[in-house]
Amino acid sequence: MEQIQFNIKERKTKVILPETLGFGKFFTDHMFEMDYNQTDGWHNPVIRSVEDLPVHPASMFIHYGQAVFEGLKAFRQDSGDIVIFRPDKHFERLNNSSRRICIPEIDIDFVIDALKELINIEKDWIPTKHGESLYIRPFIFGADAFLGVKPAKEYKLILLLSPVGAYYPEGFKPVKILVTDEYVRAVRKGLGDCKTPANYAASLLAGQEAVKKGFTQVLWLDGVEQKYIEEVGTMNIFINLKNEIVTPKLNGSILPGVTRRSVIEILKDWNMKIVERDITIDEVVNAYDKGNLIGVFGTGTAAIISSVGWLTYKNKQMIFNNGKPGELDLKLFNELTSLHYGMKNDTHNWLTLVEQKEVVVS
Numbered sequence: 001m002e003q004i005q006f007n008i009k010e011r012k013t014k015v016i017l018p019e020t021l022g023f024g025k026f027f028t029d030h031m032f033e034m035d036y037n038q039t040d041g042w043h044n045p046v047i048r049s050v051e052d053l054p055v056h057p058a059s060m061f062i063h064y065g066q067a068v069f070e071g072l073k074a075f076r077q078d079s080g081d082i083v084i085f086r087p088d089k090h091f092e093r094l095n096n097s098s099r100r101i102c103i104p105e106i107d108i109d110f111v112i113d114a115l116k117e118l119i120n121i122e123k124d125w126i127p128t129k130h131g132e133s134l135y136i137r138p139f140i141f142g143a144d145a146f147l148g149v150k151p152a153k154e155y156k157l158i159l160l161l162s163p164v165g166a167y168y169p170e171g172f173k174p175v176k177i178l179v180t181d182e183y184v185r186a187v188r189k190g191l192g193d194c195k196t197p198a199n200y201a202a203s204l205l206a207g208q209e210a211v212k213k214g215f216t217q218v219l220w221l222d223g224v225e226q227k228y229i230e231e232v233g234t235m236n237i238f239i240n241l242k243n244e245i246v247t248p249k250l251n252g253s254i255l256p257g258v259t260r261r262s263v264i265e266i267l268k269d270w271n272m273k274i275v276e277r278d279i280t281i282d283e284v285v286n287a288y289d290k291g292n293l294i295g296v297f298g299t300g301t302a303a304i305i306s307s308v309g310w311l312t313y314k315n316k317q318m319i320f321n322n323g324k325p326g327e328l329d330l331k332l333f334n335e336l337t338s339l340h341y342g343m344k345n346d347t348h349n350w351l352t353l354v355e356q357k358e359v360v361v362s
């Protein structure tokens with residue numbers, strides 16, 4: 001692979017982060033970019049200013065949605081160290097998503113090294129407050145101008161950085177969820193287990209209608225029978241029952257979340273019974289009626305852990321912990337964030353250190 005080109009512009013003023021960052025609203029000065037064509041493969045790696053992209057109106061991703069993305073985070077620890085949470089797992093998933101929609105895979109080690117270089121250059125943008133972080137958005141799209149339906153011949157990979165705070169404006173307050181049996185997000189053997197824009201487009205109307213009815217988001221049932229629980233909003237879901245914690249098993253239509261996987265490993269460390277299996281919405285309602293349902297929570301990179309305070313299915317309303325965050329949800333959130341900010345030892349080796357060095361400006 002070629003050497004990365006550095007096209008860095010000197011910043012004349014200090015980076016001042018806004019008091020409230022929210023999610024995905026602010027971007028750092030530079031990004032990493034790399035191109036693909038059939039002759040050179042992935043080539044032309046460069047770190048350069050964030051600018052609008054020259055996109056031809058016939059660019060294939062616009063018309064046929066051939067694009068994949070990831071979301072991962074870097075944290076500034078209390079010691080000053082900068083770490084990235086499980087980048088290997090995120091880029092492996094990016095390659096898995098790419099394979100499903102005929103996008104050429106990337107060299108994971110090379111891209112993680114490029115990401116470290118980029119984060120080092122943009123280190124002043126990393127928030128220091130607990131609860132805030134640097135969100136990393138890698139994405140690849142089919143770039144050539146052609147209107148026939150087939151895989152693109154040219155692609156662009158970009159790593160974009162965004163300092164973020166809480167994903168939901170509610171912060172860690174529990175969310176209100178509507179179980180939708182009117183829309184489905186994904187079907188098995190489709191794209192559900194890939195991080196591709198199509199799944200998010202498919203989710204928008206249900207989310208919008210739920211918000212109009214006073215909910216935060218929807219809970220997705222399976223695409224065939226609308227019977228089995230799949231995901232909550234853009235997150236994986238965990239059902240905390242009296243004698244076991246259940247998360248739907250990965251069946252092809254559920255995104256294999258990196259936070260999902262980490263939570264399963266933590267629960268195992270704590271000797272808790274965590275089971276990956278199919279679970280119907282009827283089982284959840286029955287458990288609630290029998291007093292066997294302790295709570296429900298979502299896991300994802302953006303919000304980390306999100307407690308469900310209220311769950312509505314048809315005419316049935318379920319409320320957990322009087323609408324307060326569940327005990328286990330809080331414990332998991334604290335465990336993960338303690339690890340992110342360096343208050344806990346990284347016994348699983350989930351953190352990748354970004355070496356901090358002088359930035360050479362061209």
Ligand code: COI
Pocket residue numbers: 071234235299300301302303
């Ligand atoms: C997550 O990290 O939980 C998500 O998938 C949300 C992201 C697409 C903004």
